[in-house]
Amino acid sequence: xxxxxxxxxxxxxxxxxxxxxxxxxxxxxxxxxxxxxxxxxxxxxxxxxxxxxxxxxxxxxxxxxxxxxxxxxxxxxxxxxxxxxxxxxxxxxxxxxxxxxxxxxxxxxxxxxxxxxxxxxxxxxxxxxxxxxxxxxxxxxxxxxxxxxxxxxxxxxxxxxxxxxxxxxxxxxxxxxxxxxxxxxxxxxxxxxxxxxxxxxxxxxxxxxxxxxxxxxxxxxxxxxxxxxxxxxxxxxxxxxxxxxxxxxxxxxxxxxxxxxxxxxxxxxxxxxxxxxxxxxxxxxxxxxxxxxxxxxxxxxxxxxxxxxxxxxxxxx
Amino acid sequence: xxxxxxxxxxxxxxxxxxxxxxxxxxxxxxxxxxxxxxxxxxxxxxxxxxxxxxxxxxxxxxxxxxxxxxxxxxxxxxxxxxxxxxxxxxxxxxxxxxxxxxxxxxxxxxxxxxxxxxxxxxxxxxxxxxxxxxxxxxxxxxxxxxxxxxxxxxxxxxxxxxxxxxxxxxxxxxxxxxxxxxxxxxxxxxxxxxxxxxxxxxxxxxxxxxxxxxxxxxxxxxxxxxxxxxxxxxxxxxxxxxxxxxxxxxxxxxxxxxxxxxxxxxxxxxxxxxxxxxxxxxxxxxxxxxxxxxxxxxxxxxxxxxxxxxxxxxxxxxxxxxxxxxxxxxxxxxxxxxxxxxxxxxxxxxxxxxxxxxxxxxxxxxxxxxxxxxxxxxxxxxxxxxxxxxxxxxxxxxxxxxxxxxxxxxxxxxxxxxxxxxxxxxxxxxxxxxxxxxxxxxxxxxxxxxxxxxxxx
Numbered sequence: 208x209x210x211x212x213x214x215x216x217x218x219x220x221x222x223x224x225x226x227x228x229x230x231x232x233x234x235x236x237x238x239x240x241x242x243x244x245x246x247x248x249x250x251x252x253x254x255x256x257x258x259x260x261x262x263x264x265x266x267x268x269x270x271x272x273x274x275x276x277x278x279x280x281x282x283x284x285x286x287x288x289x290x291x292x293x294x295x296x297x298x299x300x301x302x303x304x305x306x307x308x309x310x311x312x313x314x315x316x317x318x319x320x321x322x323x324x325x326x327x328x329x330x331x332x333x334x335x336x337x338x339x340x341x342x343x344x345x346x347x348x349x350x351x352x353x354x355x356x357x358x359x360x361x362x363x364x365x366x367x368x369x370x371x372x373x374x375x376x377x378x379x380x381x382x383x384x385x386x387x388x389x390x391x392x393x394x395x396x397x398x399x400x401x402x403x404x405x406x407x408x409x410x411x412x413x414x415x416x417x418x419x420x421x422x423x424x425x426x427x428x429x430x431x432x433x434x435x436x437x438x439x440x441x442x443x444x445x446x447x448x449x450x451x452x453x454x455x456x457x458x459x460x461x462x463x464x465x466x467x468x469x470x471x472x473x474x475x476x477x478x479x480x481x482x483x484x485x486x487x488x489x490x491x492x493x494x495x496x497x498x499x500x501x502x503x504x505x506x507x508x509x510x511x512x513x514x515x516x517x518x519x520x521x522x523x524x
Numbered sequence: 525x526x527x528x529x530x531x532x533x534x535x536x537x538x539x540x541x542x543x544x545x546x547x548x549x550x551x552x553x554x555x556x557x558x559x560x561x562x563x564x565x566x567x568x569x570x571x572x573x574x575x576x577x578x579x580x581x582x583x584x585x586x587x588x589x590x591x592x593x594x595x596x597x598x599x600x601x602x603x604x605x606x607x608x609x610x611x612x613x614x615x616x617x618x619x620x621x622x623x624x625x626x627x628x629x630x631x632x633x634x635x636x637x638x639x640x641x642x643x644x645x646x647x648x649x650x651x652x653x654x655x656x657x658x659x660x661x662x663x664x665x666x667x668x669x670x671x672x673x674x675x676x677x678x679x680x681x682x683x684x685x686x687x688x689x690x691x692x693x694x695x696x697x698x699x700x701x702x703x704x705x706x707x708x709x710x711x712x713x714x715x716x717x718x719x720x721x722x723x724x725x726x727x728x729x730x731x732x733x734x735x736x737x738x739x740x741x742x743x744x745x746x747x748x749x750x751x752x753x754x755x756x757x758x759x760x761x762x763x764x765x766x767x768x769x770x771x772x773x774x775x776x777x778x779x780x781x782x783x784x785x786x787x788x789x790x791x792x793x794x795x796x797x798x799x800x801x802x803x804x805x806x807x808x809x810x811x812x813x814x815x816x817x818x819x820x821x822x823x824x825x826x827x828x829x830x831x832x833x834x835x836x837x838x839x840x841x842x843x844x845x846x847x848x849x850x851x852x853x854x855x856x857x858x859x860x861x862x863x864x865x866x867x868x869x870x871x872x873x874x875x876x877x878x879x880x881x882x883x884x885x886x887x888x889x890x891x892x893x894x895x896x897x898x899x900x901x902x903x904x905x906x907x908x909x910x911x912x913x914x915x916x917x918x919x920x921x922x923x924x925x926x927x928x929x930x931x932x933x934x935x936x937x938x939x940x941x942x943x944x945x946x947x948x949x950x951x952x953x954x955x956x957x958x959x960x961x962x963x964x965x966x967x968x969x970x971x972x973x974x975x976x977x978x979x980x981x
Contacts, residue, residue: 315817316747338748409750410744411743414744
C-alpha cells in the first residue's frame with residue numbers, strides 16, 4: 208500500500224487483510240506491554256492543518272506503539288488561502304526524512320495532491336480531507352461492526368460484512384465519514400442506507416452505491432447498526448440547511464424512542480465528537496448497544512495496521 | 525513544396541510591426557475556407573487580388589508563401605481574453621498575450637476588464653489599447669467594465685470608454701456577474717446609445733458561494749462544493765428577458781450547460797438580440813477530469829458533464845451559440861500548484877483554440893471551415909463591432925488572415941507556448957491542426973508556425 212487516500216483505494220481482499228492485521232494489533236493492545244518494535248527507526252509525521260485532537264492522538268498512539276518516531280506538526284491557522292504552504296511543508300518534511308505523512312486538511316483532495324502533485328515521494332495517509340473522505344474512520348467502523356456483529360451471529364473471526372444493513376444518519380453532505388463508509392461498507396458487502404434531510408444529501412447521491420431515505424423511523428427497524436453523524440450547530444437556523452436544531456432533533460435525532468425501534472442486536476455508532484441532545488440523546492449514546500467508546504480504542508488498532516501496511520510494505524502483510 | 529513547410533522566397537526581413545507599409549505578399553494556392561485553391565495577393569494592408577490557385581504572378585519584391593494544403597481563414601477574433609496587464613504582469617502581459625494570440629491565429633483579441641486597476645475608465649482602456657498598438661502583433665480591443673471596480677454597485681462611465689481612443693464596444697464585469705437586476709437593466713439601456721453590448725458572466729453569486737466545481741455526481745463523490753447549472757441558467761433567463769424588455773443587445777459569455785443553450789435558443793426564437801459564446805474547453809472536457817484534484821482543471825464556469833459538452837457542440841453547429849471564445853486565463857505556476865480549493869480558476873486557450881475547434885467540431889462533422897470562420901472570426905467581430913476584422917477574404921477587404929495546416933497532429937506542450945501561463949488543460953492531448961501563418965494588415969506576424977522578426981524577440 209503506497210498511500211491511503213480514499214476508502215475506494217481498498218478492494219475487498221485488501222480491506223479484509225487490513226482488518227485482520229488490525230485484529231492482531233488489537234490483541235497486542237490487551238497485553239501489559241503494548242509497544243511493538245515494528246517501525247523502529249521510521250518517522251511518521253502527523254500533519255494537521257485542521258484541529259482534531261481525537262484523530263491526532265489516535266494516530267500518535269498508533270505510531271508510538273509501533274515504535275516509530277512521531278513528529279506532530281499542527282499548522283492550524285495555515286488557511287487554505289495560503290495554499291502554497293502545503294507544498295512547502297511537504298518539501299520540508301521530505302527534507303527532514305519523513306517516511307509517512309498523516310494529513311488532516313480542510314481542503315477536499317489535499318491528501319490526493321500531497322501524494323500525487325510530485326512535491327515529494329512520501330507515503331500519505333489521509334486523516335480527513337475537507338468534506339471528501341476519512342478512510343481510517345471507515346476502517347475502524349467496519350472493524351467495530353465486524354467484531355460486534357460476529358459476537359451476535361456467533362460466526363468465526365475474519366469475514367466480511369455481507370448482508371449487514373447499516374443506516375448512516377445525519378449531515379451526509381458535509382461528511383467525510385459518510386463518504387468513506389459508503390465506499391468501504393459496500394466493498395465489504397454491507398447494504399447502506401443514508402438517512403438525512405434533503406438539504407444535507409448531496410446532489411449526485413443517487414449514483415452512490417447505497418440507498419437514501421428521509422424517514423429515520425421507517426429505516427431503524429430494518430438495520431443491524433445505526434451510525435449517527437455529527438451535525439454542526441452552525442448549519443442549523445441561520446446556516447440555512449435546517450430550520451432549527453430542535454426541528455433536526457425531532458426528525459433525525461436518535462433518542463430513546465427511536466432506540467427502541469431498532470432490532471435487539473443492532474448497534475449505535477458515532478464517530479465523535481458528539482453533540483449530545485442534538486443528533487443523539489444521552490440515552491442512546493450511553494446505552495449498552497452503543498459502541499462509541501469501543502470505536503475509539505479500535506481506532507488505534509486500525510491505525511496501527513494502516514501505518515504498518517503503509518511503511519512495512521506489501522511483504523509484511 | 526509540402527504543406528507544412530511554406531517558405532518565403534525573398535530575403536526581405538519583415539518586422540512584426542515595422543513602420544510604413546508591408547511589402548506585397550502573395551499567398552499561393554491556399555484552400556479558401558477549406559474550398560478551392562486560391563491565390564491571394566496582399567498589398568497595402570488589403571487583399572488586392574483573389575484569383576484561382578496558381579494564376580497570380582508575384583510582383584517584384586513580393587514575398588511568396590506557398591500554401592498548398594493549407595486552409596485560409598480570415599484572421600481569428602477572440603471575444604474573451606485575459607491579458608492581465610496592468611496589474612498581473614506575473615501572469616501575462618499585453619506582449620506575451622499578443623504573441624500567444626498571433627501564434628493561435630488571432631488577429632484581434634478583446635482584453636477583459638478585470639485587471640488591476642480595473643479597466644473601468646477611459647484612461648485604463650486607452651492604456652491597454654496603446655500597449656496593444658505598441659506590440660503590434662494583434663489588434664487589442666479593450667473591454668470596459670460595466671461597474672466601477674467590478675464591484676457591482678454603480679455603473680462605470682461607459683460613454684467615456686466608448687468615445688475614448690480605444691472605442692470600447694464590449695462591456696463586461698467578467699469574472700463576476702452583474703447580479704443586481706436593476707444595474708443590469710441600466711447597463712443594457714446605456715450600451716444602446718454607443719452601439720455596445722453587455723457581455724454577461726452569468727453566475728448567481730448566492731447559488732455559487734464557495735463553489736468549486738460542477739454540482740453533480742463527481743462533486744458529490746469528491747466532496748467539493750457544487751456549482752449548480754441553475755446558477756448560470758437563471759441569470760441567462762433573467763438577462764434575455766431584460767434585454768428583450770429594454771431592446772438592447774446582450775452577449776452571454778462562456779455558456780457551459782445544456783440548459784443555458786435551451787434558454788438562448790428560446791430567446792433567439794423569440795427575437796431577443798442575444799448572442800452567446802462557448803469556450804474551447806467546454807467543448808472538449810468534462811468534470812470527470814476533476815477526479816484527480818489537479819487544479820489545472822479548475823475554471824469558471826466549471827467543466828460540466830458529457831451531456832453538456834454534446835449540447836454545446838450541437839448549439840455551435842445550429843447557430844444557437846454564435847462564437848467560440850477562448851477565455852484565455854493565464855495564471856502563474858504557484859496559483860495552480862496547490863490544493864484545489866486554494867487554486868485560481870482559469871485555463872490558457874489562445875494557442876490551442878483552433879485545434880480544439882477542429883477536434884471537437886470539424887472532425888466530428890459538425891462544422892466546415894466556413895463555419896469555423898464564422899464562429900472564430902466574423903461573428904465575434906460583428907458582436908464586438910471590430911469593423912475591419914472578420915471580413916471575407918475577398919478583393920478590397922482587409923488583409924487579416926490565418927493559414928492552418930489541418931493535416932498536422934501534435935501533442936499540446938504548454939512549456940512551448942508563448943503565453944506565460946502553463947495552465948493548459950489540454951496538456952498531453954494530441955490535437956489536430958497547426959497555425960502556419962498569421963497575417964495582420966498584410967504583414968506576416970507568424971510564419972512557419974513561429975513569430976516573425978522582432979515579434980519573437
